Amino acid sequence: MAQKQRQKKSNTHYVTIKGTKEGLILHLDDTCSFDQLLEELETKLIHPGTEDSSESPKITVKVKVGKRYLNKPQEEILRNIIYQKKNLIVDIIESDVITREEAEFMKKENEITSVSRMIRSGQILKVQGDLLLVGDVNPGGTVAATGNIFVMGTLKGNVHAGCEGRKSAVVTASVLNPTLVRIADQFINEEENEQVYSGECAYLDEEDNTIKFDRLHILHQIRPGLNRL
Amino acid sequence: MGEAIVITSGKGGVGKTTTTANIGTSLALLGKKVCLIDTDIGLRNLDVIMGLENRIIYDLVDVAHNRCKLHQALIKDKRFECLYLLPAAQTKDKSAVKPEQMKKMVTELKQDYDYVIIDCPAGIEQGFKNAIAGADKSIVVTNPETSSVRDADRIIGLLEQEDIESPKLIINRLKAHMMENGDSLDVDEIVSILAVELLGIVTDDELVIRASNRGEPIALNPDTKASQAYRNIARRILGESVPLMSLEEDKGLLKKVKQFFGMRT
Incomplete structure (x- = not known):
């Protein structure tokens, strides 16, 4: 039995390297254990006569792990071993599976949370994903979302779209007259420019990294991702 | 069983205490049994405006700490049989009373009175929490x-989180000429921002200050506009439908106010 297993191990390859147009891809089998994988990497990646490898140009490689879930320390071990053995820099580790936690996070990020109430002075409403507010935001009130913010009423308070850094986030309101607009890490307030507040939507212009105001109809051109039809 | 109405504003000096005194007086004039509570411990004023300062023996804090019976602390108004005042203490601070104690007092008072009107201190801290603890309804005063x-x-916003009926609004110290010139916010604008029901508008009048200084709420003097406004507010609290008064000088505004009223009813 043990002999048979050993035989199997020596016959099948858990690690395969492929060269494609996009670059090197390292396929790691997902049926064996992680230790087996490491063992094979250790042996397979040894390259005879690689002593001068530190001087050769650095090549990046994509690692595909199939249906294997790797946690952060495991990913780190993989990166290290691949770098040490072959001087390859791991560009990205692709896995077909994610944890339930990650899945739920992604789902929430893409969800629209609808809220029907007024956000009054001193109140803060923060949601994950997009926010649809059926009501007004009064001066002194704050609405924030990790995604887009759509206000059906009058927006007079503070607003922070993409509050965890999503630069593509937009703000729209029936009446857009905010005291402070923030999108990702940029902000703009009333005093900066009297002209800026004309329009019904605000977005972050990637070119000069400033917040711009415009009419609603330009949104589908600059943010096609808003369409989920 | 009566109902407890808290009169609050957040900001100081907008006329909470004056409004409390006048609404209380107006309700008493309409024959209701009314008890006013001053919760501004340490900075009491309601007794001064009601002209009852020299009758205070026990106060709210004494009642809360069981140093006297509730009825012992109540002061009967000198003009009405049916109007009473529970004064605040002047020597303690807001933390001398807890919301539960307030709630107990208000519940007890509601047994005997038609209306318990609670004068709230400025701010959103302990004093505010005490004042709203026993209230069923609330009135927000703004300038x-x-x-x-x-x-x-x-x-x-804070009142909406409590178990209190949606607040009603009184716009106090309205200066018609300033509103006409666009120097101050107009009624429509205020109502559209706050999005609550308008209970009444009281115009700015020096006579109100004079009356308060004399310890006689302006509501007792029927000839002034402010007095009429407070009496109308009292009637609206009783559930009557009373149209908003015209603010004379401005015909455009009159139309607007009428329009607004028509929209609401």
Whole structure:
């Protein structure tokens, strides 16, 4: 039995390297254990006569792990071993599976949370994903979302779209007259420019990294991702 | 069993105490049994405006700490049989009373009185929490100024989180000529920002201050507009449908106010 297993191990390859147009891809089998994988990497990646490898140009490689879930320390071990053995820099580790936690996070990020109430002075409403507010935001009130913010009423308070850094986030309101607009890490307030507040939507212009105001109809051109039809 | 109405504003100096005194007096004039409670411990004023300062023996804090019976602390108004005042203590501070104690007092008073009107201190801290603890309804007083409206908005937000009926609004110290010139916020603007029901508008009048200084609420003098406004507010509290008064000088506004009223009813 043990002999048979050993035989199997020596016959099948858990690690395969492929060269494609996009670059090197390292396929790691997902049926064996992680230790087996490491063992094979250790042996397979040894390259005879690689002593001068530190001087050769650095090549990046994509690692595909199939249906294997790797946690952060495991990913780190993989990166290290691949770098040490072959001087390859791991560009990205692709896995077909994610944890339930990650899945739920992604789902929430893409969800629209609808809220029907007024956000009054001193109140803060923060949601994950997009926010649809059926009501007004009064001066002194704050609405924030990790995604887009759509206000059906009058927006007079503070607003922070993409509050965890999503630069593509937009703000729209029936009446857009905010005291402070923030999108990702940029902000703009009333005093900066009297002209800026004309329009019904605000977005972050990637070119000069400033917040711009415009009419609603330009949104589908600059943010096609808003369409989920 | 009566109902407890808290009168609050967030910002100081907008006329909470004056409003409390006058609504209380107006309700008493209409024959209701009314008890006013001053919760501004340490900075009591309601007794002064009611002209009852020299009759205080026990106060709210004494009642809360069982140093006297509730009825012992109540002061009967000198003009009405049916109007009483529970004064605040002047020597302690807001933390001398807990919301539960307030709730108990208000519940007890509601047994005997038709209306328990609670005068709330400025701010949103302990004093505010005490004042709203026993209230069933609330009235927010604001002036036609941005800062005052901002604070009223904050207060409405806090009141909405409590188990209190949706607050009603009184716009106090309205200066018709300033509103006409666009120098102060107008009624429509305030109502659209705060989005609560308008209970009444009281115009700015020096006579109100004079009356308060004399310890005789202006509501007792039927000849003034302010007095009429307070009496109308009292009638609206009783559930009558009373149209908003015209603010004379401005015909355009009169039309607007009428229009507004028509829209609401």
